[in-house]
Amino acid sequence: MPEDSGKRFRGLDPRIVTAYARSELGRATIERELVESAQVQPGDRVLVLHDQDATDGMNEVVRVATEILHGHGAQVTVIQSDEFIPVMAGTDQGAWYRIEKHRLPRAVYEAIRAADVILDYTVNSRGAQKYNEDFYTLTMYHGKRVYAFRAVEAPEVLSNDPDHPIASPEALSYPSELLRTIAIRVIDVLLLAAKEKKPFRLTNPWGTELRFTVLPGDLAQNAGAVRRFPNAPFDYAGGDNNRVWNALIGFAVPQTCGGVWVTRHCSLLGGTLKSPLRVRFSGGFISGAEGGTERSELMEKIGDEPAGIHGILIGMNPKAAPFRDGRYMLNNTGAGAGVSHLGMGGPGLFFRKGEWGRIGNKHFQLGNIPKVSLWAGDEPIFDQGRLLALESPAVREEARRYGNPDELLRQFDWPEVPL
Amino acid sequence: MQEITRIFREFIHHGLRHPEGPSLMRTFNRTFQFDLEDGGPFFIEIKDGGLRVEDGGCGLDWQYRDWDRATCVHTSQRFLRNVISGECLITKGFFNGELGFAPRRAADPHKSHAAVVAWFYALVRLSHEEITGSAARESLSKLSRT
Numbered sequence: 001m002p003e004d005s006g007k008r009f010r011g012l013d014p015r016i017v018t019a020y021a022r023s024e025l026g027r028a029t030i031e032r033e034l035v036e037s038a039q040v041q042p043g044d045r046v047l048v049l050h051d052q053d054a055t056d057g058m059n060e061v062v063r064v065a066t067e068i069l070h071g072h073g074a075q076v077t078v079i080q081s082d083e084f085i086p087v088m089a090g091t092d093q094g095a096w097y098r099i100e101k102h103r104l105p106r107a108v109y110e111a112i113r114a115a116d117v118i119l120d121y122t123v124n125s126r127g128a129q130k131y132n133e134d135f136y137t138l139t140m141y142h143g144k145r146v147y148a149f150r151a152v153e154a155p156e157v158l159s160n161d162p163d164h165p166i167a168s169p170e171a172l173s174y175p176s177e178l179l180r181t182i183a184i185r186v187i188d189v190l191l192l193a194a195k196e197k198k199p200f201r202l203t204n205p206w207g208t209e210l211r212f213t214v215l216p217g218d219l220a221q222n223a224g225a226v227r228r229f230p231n232a233p234f235d236y237a238g239g240d241n242n243r244v245w246n247a248l249i250g251f252a253v254p255q256t257c258g259g260v261w262v263t264r265h266c267s268l269l270g271g272t273l274k275s276p277l278r279v280r281f282s283g284g285f286i287s288g289a290e291g292g293t294e295r296s297e298l299m300e301k302i303g304d305e306p307a308g309i310h311g312i313l314i315g316m317n318p319k320a321a322p323f324r325d326g327r328y329m330l331n332n333t334g335a336g337a338g339v340s341h342l343g344m345g346g347p348g349l350f351f352r353k354g355e356w357g358r359i360g361n362k363h364f365q366l367g368n369i370p371k372v373s374l375w376a377g378d379e380p381i382f383d384q385g386r387l388l389a390l391e392s393p394a395v396r397e398e399a400r401r402y403g404n405p406d407e408l409l410r411q412f413d414w415p416e417v418p419l
Numbered sequence: 420m421q422e423i424t425r426i427f428r429e430f431i432h433h434g435l436r437h438p439e440g441p442s443l444m445r446t447f448n449r450t451f452q453f454d455l456e457d458g459g460p461f462f463i464e465i466k467d468g469g470l471r472v473e474d475g476g477c478g479l480d481w482q483y484r485d486w487d488r489a490t491c492v493h494t495s496q497r498f499l500r501n502v503i504s505g506e507c508l509i510t511k512g513f514f515n516g517e518l519g520f521a522p523r524r525a526a527d528p529h530k531s532h533a534a535v536v537a538w539f540y541a542l543v544r545l546s547h548e549e550i551t552g553s554a555a556r557e558s559l560s561k562l563s564r565t
Binding site: 140188191237239253356358 | 446447454481482483486487491493508509510511513514516517518519520521522523524525526528529530531532533534535536537538540541543544
C-alpha cells in the first residue's frame with residue numbers, strides 16, 4: 001500500500017467546504033451536478049464513494065448529496081474506505097505518481113460494477129477514469145457512469161469566511177448553455193487552424209512561451225466539456241466532461257511543442273513551490289528545468305521515463321476569478337478564463353509526428369498559470385487573460401437569452417500578477 | 420484476406436447476435452483503421468448498424484481531412500488474438516502500451532473520442548459475452564439431453 005500524504009483538497013479549510021454544502025447556492029450546485037451532470041434518474045442504483053479519513057469537509061457534501069439523491073428517488077449506497085486512489089507522499093491532489101496500476105479493493109470494484117451511477121467524492125478521484133487501470137476498465141469497458149469530485153472542484157470560487165463561503169456565486173450559477181456556446185465558438189476557430197496545420201502559441205507574463213501544433217481530433221474539449229442535457233450515448237466516458245460551470249478548452253497531446261513553461265505550482269512536487277520553476281520543452285517532452293531546489297526533485301521524479309505533454313487546457317468561466325484577498329491563488333484549479341494548466345504524462349500509446357510512443361505514465365500538472373495569451377495561427381483567442389470571444393456580437397446575442405449580456409459577458413479584471 | 424482480419428471479423432460479428440448488439444452497433448457511424456506492428460492493415464467500417472471488415476486501408480485521412488469519421492487503432496496481431504481468446508482484457512492492453520488510438524480527444528465537433536473508444540470496447544465486450552453465453556447454453560443443453 002503506497003504512502004498517503006493526506007486527504008485535504010488544495011488546502012481548503014474544511015469549515016468552508018462544510019458551510020458551502022449547507023449554503024443555498026452550494027446545495028443547489030450539488031443538486032445540479034447530480035441532476036444535470038450525472039443525470040440520476042428515480043430508481044437508479046447510486047454508489048457514493050468517499051475517503052474514510054477525509055479531513056476536507058467532504059463528509060457534509062456527501063450528507064447533502066445523499067439527501068438530494070433520496071429526494072430524487074435513487075437507491076443510495078455509501079462506501080467509505082481508505083483504499084481509493086492515494087495522494088502519494090510529497091505530491092499534491094491531481095498528481096498520479098505510480099498509481100496507474102493501484103488496485104481497488106475487490107469489494108469496491110464489484111460494488112461499482114453493480115451500480116448504475118457512481119459519485120466519487122474522494123480527494124484524488126478526478127482523472128481516475130483516465131489514469132488508473134481499474135477505474136478505466138470500469139468506465140470504458142463495463143460502461144459504468146462514474147462522476148468524480150464535482151462538488152468542490154475549484155477552491156478559487158470559495159472564500160475564507162464560513163459565514164459567506166462562496167466567493168464567486170456568479171461563477172457557480174453561470175448559464176451552462178452560454179458556456180457551451182462560447183466554447184463551441186472558440187473551438188471552431190481552433191479547429192480551422194488545426195486543419196490548416198497552423199501553429200499555436202501560448203504566452204504569459206511570467207515568461208511562458210510555447211509553440212505547438214495539434215491534429216484536429218486532438219482539440220479539447222467538446223463544447224468546453226460542459227454537460228449537454230440530456231446526455232448523448234457514452235457522454236460519461238473520459239471523466240472530463242459533463243461539467244456544469246467549469247468549462248475548459250485546449251489541446252491534447254501536441255504533434256510538436258517547444259518552449260518554456262514558468263510556474264509556481266506543481267502537483268508532483270507537493271503543490272506550491274518555494275521559487276519559480278522554468279521548465280523547458282523540446283519535441284513535446286520536458287528537456288530540462290531551471291530555478292530553485294525543486295528543479296532537481298522534478299528531474300529526479302521524472303528521470304525513469306520521458307515526460308511528455310498530455311494536455312494544454314485553458315479555463316473559460318468569466319466569473320471564476322482566481323484571486324483571494326487580491327492575491328493570485330497558486331493552488332487554483334484553472335476554472336477562470338485565461339488560466340492555463342499543463343498536464344504531463346498519461347497511460348497508453350500516442351501518435352506523434354508519424355510515430356506511436358508513450359509520454360510517461362506519471363500524470364501531473366505544472367500549475368495553473370495566470371493571464372495567458374493564445375493565438376491560433378494569427379488569430380488571437382486570449383489576450384493577456386481576456387477571453388476575446390466574450391466580445392463577439394454572436395455571443396452577445398446568445399447571452400441575451402440568459403440575462404443582461406453586459407453582466408454575463410463581463411470578465412473579471414486581471415491585475416498585475418507578479419511571479 | 421489475412422488471418423487476423425478474418426478472425427477479428429468473425430469475433431466482432433458475434434456482438435451483433437447479442438440482444439443488445441444491433442442497437443449498440445447503431446450508436447455511431449465510424450471507421451476504425453487498424454495499424455498492426457506485426458501484420459498488414461485492416462479496417463472496420465460501422466455505418467447505420469451495419470459492419471464491414473476488410474483488409475487494407477480504408478481510404479480515409481484520419482489525421483486531417485477525415486478526422487471526424489475515422490480513428491486509427493495501433494496494436495498487434497498478437498494482442499488482438501489475446502483479447503479475442505479472453506487471455507487479456509482490452510483495457511489492460513491499453514495501460515500496457517499494447518493498444519493506442521488516434522486522435523484522442525474529439526471524434527467530431529459534438530462527440531468526445533472517449534465516447535467512441537468506450538463504444539468500441541462495448542462492442543468487444545458484447546462479442547465476448549455472446550460467445551461465452553452461447554457456449555454455456557450449448558453446454559447446458561447437451562447436459563440436459565444426456
